[in-house]
Amino acid sequence: MDYVGNGHKFPSTKICLLFKSCFIFFCLFTILFNSKLAAGYAYGARNLASDTPSGFISIDCGANEDYMDNGILYKSDRDFVDTGINQPVSPNISRNLRPQLKNVRSFPEGRRNCYVLKPENGKDNTYLIRASFLYGNYDRKNTTPIFDLYLGSNLWWTVDWDNGYVETLYTPSTDYITVCLFNTSKGVPYISTLELRHLDNTIYRTPARALVTMQRLDIGGRSNLRYPADVYDRIWNPLNVDTLNSSVTNSSISQGNNDAYKIPDTMLRTAAKEQNASCSLIYFWETQSSSAQFYVYFHFAEIEKLVGKKRRLKVDLTGQRNATTNATLDYLKPLSLSLNGTPDNAGQLQFSISAAEGSDLPPLLNGFEIYAAKDMRNASTVPVEGTHLLFLSLLPKFLILFCVSDAMMGVKGEFKLIRNWEGDPCFPSELSWSGLTCSNSSASNILSINLSSSNLTGKIPASIANLREITSLDLSNNELTGEVPEFLVNLPNLRNLNLTSNKFTGSVPKALLQRAEAGSLILSVGENPDLCTSLKCPYNLKKYLALIIIACILAVLLPIVVFALVIYKRRRQRGISLISSASENLKREIEERLLKSKNRQVRYSEILLISDNLKTTIGEGGFGKVYYGTLSDKTQVAIKLLSASSRQGSNEFKAEAQILTIVHHRNLVSLIGYCDEAENKALIYEFMPNGNLRKHLSGNCRTKDFALEYMHFVKSSKQIAGLEYLHSGCKPPIIHRDMKTSNILLNERMQAKISDFGLSRVFANESDTHLSTCPAGTFGYVDPLIHLSGNFTKKSDVYSFGVVLFELVTGQPAIIKGEYNIHIVDWAKPFIEEGNIQNIVDPRLEDTAESCSVGKFVELALSCTLPTTAERPDMSDVVSQLIECLKMVQDKMPNMPQITSHRIEEFSYNSIGSESVFSPR
Incomplete structure (x- = not known):
């Protein structure tokens, strides 16, 4: 036995008891306090949105930086592999490639190079793993390499193509997955992308742990x-x-x-x-x-x-x-x-x-x-029963399953070893990690580790405790520090432990010394100047006395700190209550001014109050962002802030905003106030909780209650005709200039209301004029004639309304995406001319659509989008025809609530005292 010691006696055990008492009290108090604190954190916790779908790992092998592609975050592979070099494919090939295929990582050195994936869901879950390879003549040799691809310790595929991918559904038995490239002396291995997708564990269930696609x-x-x-x-x-x-x-x-x-x-x-x-x-x-x-x-x-x-x-x-x-x-x-x-x-x-x-x-x-x-039988990981963990004799014992390869990955990470430690530690045997000896069984165990003279620093990794079959551990001639860990005692088969020539401190665990004296362990711990290797070591009173004093001071101070925090919290809550009361009073004042007074102007500070400092964004458009707010009576409002790009003068903005606050109609979103303060301009609208019409028309969002009831559909189209009021009920008339389904909002009763009317003037740029402006509409909805004349007229709005009608009846967007984008009118016209109107009707309306009314509806939409303004109807004519469509539906569906025609009441801007004569808006 190669150890030395001085044989000093232990001091009195009273100090130990005092230390334990203070420390245990401190730990118990800390655990109790932290449990309350943790509960508070849990109560207020919230999940943050991820940049990529949950359960996805997407690696661009050879990329220098992370990026988003098609909704997926692709990460550079620098954090997943320790070896290899990045190289671009040939420029002649890369022009039309997806970003992931424009670079490769090649591995000119070493027979085996591995990626390590650590999915967040861990072991015993099913994953889709895909490796893609595009040679792309990256090495300018025009010779496709041939090499082997391994999943863990098992051959996955022999890659012998210049463009393709291999894919497997895999259920790992460890919390990490290694994908290794093996050099078979037929060219340098390379890889383009590596992707992992977590699947539902109830699908693709088979006895096999891997299914190759x-x-x-x-x-x-x-x-x-x-x-x-x-x-x-x-x-x-x-x-x-x-x-x-x-x-x-x-x-x-x-x-x-x-x-x-x-x-x-x-x-x-x-x-x-x-x-x-x-x-x-x-x-x-x-x-x-x-x-x-x-x-x-x-x-x-x-x-x-x-x-x-x-x-x-x-x-x-x-x-x-x-x-x-x-x-x-x-x-x-x-x-x-x-x-x-x-x-x-x-x-x-x-x-x-x-x-x-x-x-x-x-x-x-x-x-x-x-x-x-x-076949995944070359499994090198051996489940073994872990040690019992004990924390100050206060916590319960836990039983944990560990794996040999998990333990070695921990050793590699702690010691920051490069060597040839890639992939599985033991398989294949000719590429087992240097310094390791493995058993010869198919499910291999690690029998010995020799890391002598390896320039190791730090402490002995705790993961070594999981190597239950290890018989020899040599860590000599390194720079290891700290104490010799107690967990080495629990390695039942350990026969040789060499820790000489390091910088260990403290004392060797008593059980190790006893095993050495009994002859069941060869223990070498010499040349560690600060390590006591005797069964009786000097007790470092100075060290432990300091710990005792610190523990006792903390035990006294902690209750005082907690008491102070409680007092502070109560006073703060009282202050918040006073502030909250003042805020409610101010909110009531704002409410009085907005809802009951003719003065609809508010200050920017009041905007911040009712929106909780612009906390919740509910939309964003060309004029700026829209925020959610509430008044004191819980009235919900939407606050549209003017973006910095709009610089209309204060007088013009105020005059136009005052006009819009007194424009009222059941099918127009009400403007209930505005803010005109230096650079801060905003409009305050009634809140429409069911979003915009486009959302309800698109994809799976089109609900049965809204879309499959044709009578509701026709009724909604009539509601949208609130545009008639802007044209005929206002003097001078208001031209919307940006009529589209995303500007048609729905209230809690799914009633449609037009929004953003007049904004093209209220939020005008300083370069705009009264008579001719840059087109303010949205592509797909703008009258084609605008690009010729530059002037908006009522018939421009009629064209946009016709596009909206086509969207309602077909469910298609204004611009239908495809190999060649096509306008909805151009798409529908051939079917209409052939008399095949049913081919353009949204399938979700087919059970409820009445053929006569559908024909009338499509005919109306087509007339609104005729090429010349003279051919298009006025909005008054449009409303009359919509009412006729509605009556046709009511005749076929007698259970439908009767809708009566409402005449438009005249309204003049002169009531606000403005003598200006505005051009049509």
């Missing part, structure tokens, strides 16, 4: 699909078969919360089917192995509206053994099912989909996926 096809699709169409970022490739009938629907698929597969709506809206029920859909696939287990996932959705029938299918998977299942499809509801089996002796896998017995409808398929089960 073989195929994922969208039947009838026209282009690749991935995030955001697919929330899991699966990549769907299109497949079209000329001999099959294609089916497409514009209706949305009902994706319920119980559908964990979350197949993209776009994919399910296309399908292929056979000519008749006697034919089967058959798919052959040549595999490379006749012994591998394959899993096929079929995805269906009935996209044809069948009357009194349902499509019933029989699905067969043919190989060395046959598997069969049946399915019944419901209209617009997704259905996913799976079968598994092995290919036949020729390596061929086949599935067929046919009409079930008694069904006279041909088979249909929307998409499918094929996965190969991956």
Whole structure:
């Protein structure tokens, strides 16, 4: 045994007892106090929005900085790998590439180089892991490298292509995942991107821990699909078969919360089917192995509206053994099912989909996926029972499961070791980490660690305590500090411990010394000048006395500090209460001025009060941001702040704002006040809680109550005709100049009101004139004639209103996105001219739309958007025709509430004392 000591006696145990008493009291008090504090923090805590979808790790290998692409945050790989160099692909290739493929990280040194992924959900969760490779002649050699890709300690794929990706669904048994590139002497390994996506743990469940993606096809699709169409970022490739009938629907698929597969709506809206029920859909696939287990996932959705029938299918998977299942499809509801089996002796896998017995409808398929089960038996991590942790003998004992590789990753991180420590510590054996000896079993244990003379600093990592099978640990000739840890006592198989020539302090744990004396441990701890290696070490009274004094002082001061904090909090609350009372009084004064007085002007400080210092942003437009506010009686308001780009003079702004405060109509958003203070100009509107019409028309947001009741739809279009009041009920008339669905707001009763009328003048730039201004509208809604004349007229608003009517009846936006963007009017005209009006009607209205009124409605929308102003109707004519449409619907739907016509009352601006004659607005 190689240890030395001086044999001094311990001092009296009274000091120890005093120290323990003070320290335990301090710990108990701290735990109690912190529990209250933690509860307070928990009460006030809130989650912050992430820059990227939850459960996503997206790495651009070779990128120098992080960036957003298509709603996903791609991070540089500098925090995920320790080796390799960044290189751009050839400029001749990079022009049309996605950002992730313009660079690679190559690994010219070392046989194995690894990325370490640490997903936030940890082990025993299912992840989609995808590695992409685009050679791009990055090394200017024009020779595609060939190398192996490993997932953990298992071969994942041999990369021998110059452009492609490999993908696996993987359930790791550790909290981290390693992806390693192996140099096979056939070129320098490289990688373009590495992506991880957390999946719902209820899907793709198989006995295998890994499923390698073989195929994922969208039947009838026209282009690749991935995030955001697919929330899991699966990549769907299109497949079209000329001999099959294609089916497409514009209706949305009902994706319920119980559908964990979350197949993209776009994919399910296309399908292929056979000519008749006697034919089967058959798919052959040549595999490379006749012994591998394959899993096929079929995805269906009935996209044809069948009357009194349902499509019933029989699905067969043919190989060395046959598997069969049946399915019944419901209209617009997704259905996913799976079968598994092995290919036949020729390596061929086949599935067929046919009409079930008694069904006279041909088979249909929307998409499918094929996965190969991956053998993951080279598992190097060995679950072992962790030590019992004890905190001052006050906390309960915990049982923790650790893994050998987790422990070694901890050692690597603590000691900041580079070496060849990449990937799995023990597999493959020829690339096991230097300094380690592993057992020869398939699930390997680490038997010894030799890190002698490795320039190590710091303390011995606690993760070593998890290496339960270790027999030898050599950390000699380093710069390690701190005390020799007690957890070394709990390594049951440790036979050799060498800690010589370090800078340890304190004393060697008594149990280690006893094991050394008994001969069960070879202990070497010499050449540590400040380390006592005797069973009887001098007690450092000075050190512990200082700790005792500090603990006792804290034990006395802590209650005083807590008491002071309580007093401070109560006084502060009292002060806040007084301030709150004053604020409520001021709010009531503002309310009186806004709602009951003719003076509608408020100060900017009052704007800050009713908006809680502009705390909540509820919108943003061309004129500035919109904030939420409340008056003292809980009246909700929306505050539109003028952006810095608008510099209209104070007199002009005040005059125009006063005009708008006295323009009232049931279908116009009321302006109830304004602020005109130096650089701070704002308008205060009534609050519209249900947002704008565009939101309710688009996508899945179009609710049944709002969109599927055609009578409500027609009624809403009449409400929007509050534009007639601006044209005919105001003298001089007001021209809106920016009529669009996002400027049509909905109150709590879903009543439509027009907003932002007059803003083009109130928030005008100093370069504007009364008669001719730069077009203020929005692309897609602006009258094309404006670009020729530069003047807005009533008929300009009529054109914009016609576009809104087209949006209402079709559900499409003003500009329909696609390979070539098209205006909604240009898109609808060919159908109207051919008499196929039903082809443009929103499918969500098809059950309730009355054909005569739809025709009248479309005819009106078309007349509003005619090329010349002379051909377009006035808004008064538009309202009359809308009332006629409404009566036609009421005749067909007698249960609909009767809507009567309201005549517009005349209103003059002269009542505010302004003699100015304004040009049309």
